[in-house]
Amino acid sequence: MTSIDPGRLSLLELFQEEARAQAQILSDGLIALERAPRDPVTLEASMRAAHSLKGAARVVGVPVGVTLAHVMEDCFVAAQEGRVVLDAGHIDMLLRGVDLIVQIGEARDIDAQTTLEREVDAFVDALNGRVEGREAPPAAPTPTASPDDAFDLSRELTLAEPLVEEPVAVEPAPAPSRTNDARMLRVRADTLDRLLSHSGESLVESRWLKPFSQSMLRVKRIQHDASRALERLGETLTEANAAPLDARAHAALDEVRRLTAEAHRQLSERLAELENYDRRSTHLAQQIYDEALACRMRPFVDATGGFARMVRDVARALGKDVRLSIAGETTQVDRDILDMLDAPLGHLLRNAVDHGIEDASLRRALGKPDTGTITLEARHSAGSLFISVSDDGAGVDLGALRRAVVRKNLASEETAARLTESELLEFLFLPGFSMRDAVTDVSGRGVGLDAVQDVVRQVRGSVRVTQEAHAGTRFTLQLPLTLSVIRSLIVEVAGEPYGLPLAHVVRTLVLPASAIDTLEGQQHFSFDGKRVGLVTAHQILQSSAFEPLNDTLNVVVIGQGAASYGIVVDRFMGERMLVVQPLDKRLGKVRNIAAGALMENGDPLLIADLDDWLRSVEKLVGSGELGRVGASAARASVASAKRVLVVDDSLTVRELERKLLASRGYDVSVAVDGMDGWNAVRSADFDLVITDIDMPRLDGIELVTLIKRDAQLSNLPVMIVSYKDRAEDRQRGLDAGADYYLAKGSFHDQALLDAVRDLIGEAKS
Template identity: 60%
Template sequence: MSTPDLSQMSMLDLFRFEAESQIAQLNASLLALEQQPTAADHLEACMRAGHSLKGAARIVGLEPAVKVAHVLEDCFVLAQQGRLLLQKKHIDVLLRGADLLARIAAPPDGDEAWADHAGSAEVQAFLVALPSVMSGGDAAPWPAATSAATSAPAPAAAEPVVAAAAQLPEPELAEPAPVPAAPVAGAHLANASGARAVRVSADSLDRLLGLTGESLVESRQLKPFSASMLRMKRTQREAMQALDLLQQKLATTQLDEFAQTAFAELRTLMQQNQQLLGEQLSALDAFDRRSVNLSQRLYDEALACRMRPFADGTAGLARMVRDVGNTLGKSVRLDIVGNTTQIDRDILEKLEAPIGHLLRNAVDHGIESSAQRRAAGKPEQGVIRLEARHSAGMLLIEVADDGAGIDIEQVRSAVVARGLSNQETAERLSEAELLEFLLLPSFSLRDTVTEISGRGVGLDVVADMLKQVRGTIRITTQAGQGSRFLMQLPLTLSVIRSLLVDIAGEPYAFPLAYVNRTLRLPAEALQTLEGYQHFSHGGRQVGLVSAHQVLQKGQWRSRDGSVCVVVIGEQEHTYGLAVDAFLGERMLVVQPLDPRLGKIADVLAGALMEDGTPLLILDVADMLRTVEKLTSSGRLQTVDQDGAAPTTTAARKKVLVVDDSLTVRELERKLLTNRGYQVTVAVDGMDGWNAVRADSFDLVITDIDMPRMDGIELVSLIRGAANLQSLPVMIVSYKDREEDRQRGLEAGADHYFTKSSFHDESLLQAVTDLIGEAT
């Protein structure tokens, strides 16, 4: 969303602009005061926020806001003087006041007179409630929020407010003077370090980044021009040497005076020209260095502008956790770690909803009641920890609580009760597999629906966001100690640090976050085991795969007696990709490919090198899947060190197995391979769709619930493709849901199985019925 021009905003708009920042500061400081009631810095921050809001509201004529801010100030003055110790009941009412100021600044339905009419009851109630609580009483019941469309104007009631305020001790400090210049405060916001910040639209930042990228590319054009001038200088020197040689040859010949003068003048001119060329070349080199340095700095600053501190996305979360806890009768505190962690603004915007769901889930499902915590020997106040940090080139977001943990047996029972799997299969599922059910739509451990939970909407939102940005989530729990949700995401969707390599004469980029190691191996370090090439790395044998075969770009052969290898993957799925050369590291701006191309196998996006040369950024996750498919199907090429032609193993009837569970994938692959079929594996629906478009298969076996593209979508795409309509498709899922069975058959599946059928021959018999024997 673009940001309005502050110079064109009205005074009321400027007040709203300022109020957004000041109220956020007020909320944060009030929550801190609930933990440390006498913290002078937070009291001062509250005082400044209330004072600024009152002065700005007076300038724009919002009298209700002036009154609310004034009683807030009274409370903060007493707290600063030590005559009032802020307790939870005070914080409750003060937070209501902050909410009321927010509604006055941005009234419901855009009704400018909301505070004078429909919201008058709320304003008057607050003006009574806060002085009453400050005097030692309890707050009166808070009226429900009203809107201009449903409520009539409320009569003025100043007398009770005056009477209640009269009971308070008279503050010794005089009332601070109002702020005279709200527009200035609205134009620039100050952070905790005192640095000013201005709001810039996302589109403007994108254009700025594009222009700085072009500037950097253009600045690199001086380098070849400088090189051509250097060649000119060498030519000039050679011409000078040729002239000297000619003069020596003619020394024995009598030349007339005119010829001698011409020779001398020519020699002088060439010397001057050579000196001038040298000076200009030196000046050009100096300008080239300054230009490249300046463009690089400008480019780096523009990239940094895309990054925002994690704190920009956590405003209001602590308040939300507290409010949800109060609603449920629980005392909960949110601790945020890593507020200064830099995150790409696109990632940060996508994190807002998932983090909110995880926090509400932790308060509702994780944190116990005060009585239960006391009985368990825990502090009455539960703690939820939200942390952001960088690790190995990735962004990690962790939400952990110190509650009761997730009851694994309750999850297992819910899976069976909701018809997602039968009892026998559910008993065999591991803890990690059971916890994955929490991410399914409509899955909940609550039998009743409340305002907070029970609808089964929440964690599936987290899974959907991670699916969009190619992130992952890992859930762990410990009975009586709490639960932990760890999200792993790319640091940025726009800028990526990459390793550049040469493959078949073209540059490609590997995201550095997915590169384990780069090696230059002597050819004799390669070994051939069971027909495949390996090398020793980290005390284990790692398979060597040609990047040329993965990308279908010619053939790799060892050169100069050495092999350039990029090591990717982890644990038993670690592979070395042989490339032609390393070209160095670069920071690349990601250029999304045209969406009309769809998902291109093994390619993530495009980018431009510093000299303007386009290149492709490789999708390492896709490449790992491609390597596993080549290996499992016996199509992996081996190359002799002398450059002999590659050899490939024989093939039989081909079956594509699509499943995101490694265990299930391997089980199906082994069953089919032992029966003689040639098996290719895909780890999700998108990978499977790429596979059926790139190769021919006799049968597709797919799961339903998978990231990026589920099995129903895959079946629909296969049946919608003219050249694939006759391809047999079988759905195999351990989530035994009748609606899934119906949807799968309606999409065009030829067979539907549950994974509980693996213990007998029914799966293999169904394969034989559909496509016959392997040979």
């Protein structure tokens, strides 16, 4: 490989930036010309972009770029003069030329440029042939330097300023105009992060003055009261003596009054100064933060450059006619969010072309125009960024979606038939889910929408889909305006404050202890008609044991659908806007923690990673280690009731025994198998264990053996209730240490209750 002279590298880097900017202008222009091939403004802009590229390539010594840009410029000139009408074939070929422009700009060695020369020569022949074949114009002249070209170049060539390793570097202007006052600046990430950190600290410091000024007001009131008291004292002395005070007494009182008045005046002036300082410093801190935040923001259009071309190419590959409309191009978006939008929006746009827009014949039959429209929109609303991708296509075939759900064994036919439209549409986001039976170049692998949801969740956002039959489908992404500041719910756990991003908080509520129930070995409560599991933040964060202060629990509901949980915290401390302070990279990924922040009083707190919290809860559930939420609070209504643990892998048997015992006043918990039961008896106190024998993971005999061998549990009564009623089965259970053996096949309700009463007595002492 032959390298390029290092002295030319800086020029080539500038040409690369120029090539990218002008290629984007050409790409957008060509897509517009496909709809309006004679539009003079677009033709002029495209011609000027090609001309500028030609001049730039000549300056940096890239002849292959000169040749390519020259032939494209000639084509646009022919279209301007009416000698050529640009059709789809021309557009396809010119877009290929745009791709070559980008490749030329990225060529880093002479060998690569030599390879591109052959491709460019073939392109030039093909484009000239197409132009000549339609209008037979004169052959395109070989590009040569001329005084006019040199003059045009000096006037119109727009190159980016040199990239430097200083904090600020300048990007090339994206528009073809000769000047651009709104020049885009690229700021080093570490500098910007420090600026944001300092401005956040400035905001915190400025808030300190408010309580200080309030304390000064209290001093002012005290001083005023003292002055009034002295006046009353003078009046009292006068009345008591029934005679005028002497001159010295009057002078002393006058001096006290004078000093008090002076102190009051001085205090008022200082307080006014402090109030002015508070306003100025707060305003200044807000300005610093706003300016720093503005450095992070970029217009939404910066993320949409290649989408029109992509939609056009995918549509042509599928034999469809589709137009992309972009709204809200100037909407400001955090640069980090903007960088991550490319892949998810690409998925959604391809999905809209492939699945949403119908074939032209079907659209005509439905009374729609042949050309389908996809709209990409960005807007700010209610403190969030909303980005939507909508189409005017067929909508989602809900019947086909139900059949796909059943075919993939994601739900039974009966369950699928009962699903609402919104519940059905959620299946589209499952990994590997696709409604296509065959895999194509565009779709069918089921790796699109789940990837969209994953990326959106990484930035604490959400995505939802709505549709209307034969009217279209809309995907809406709700994202934070910036990743540097998040609105959070502040809670206290084990004496420490934590910030829970509100984007991931479903609801907060104060739950009475009587609302807690135990099912399948886990504590639950009713929320929006569903059973939601309950766990303490203490266990998630592995802090001290949770001890409720009263008969109510402060609960934060997080998660979605079946993966929803209520997290018990010590107390709610309100909502705050938190300036995110990234953790030191040397710490690596801290489990359950996303970042740090400062509260308004300067105290540090940790921002929770609620996705991590959900994973931690799932792990606790899967391992059978999920603890109970404060026995005293969870059983406030049955504090004196004796506790019974029912261990059985049959839901029917568990519920039958639970209801029977609960109806007689016993406090009943359940476990789904022997291992679940073993974890339960080690994490809570019980007066009796009732267990089956045949269960997965750990059978009843093994459970009894473990309990009786444990020094702390050996005195815990255990009853075996089993269908096995042979003498040898009974003896095996008793040998293991069971205190009672009852056969399911022969016992009735009273037999079970009598056996329980014999072992532990009545439900309440």
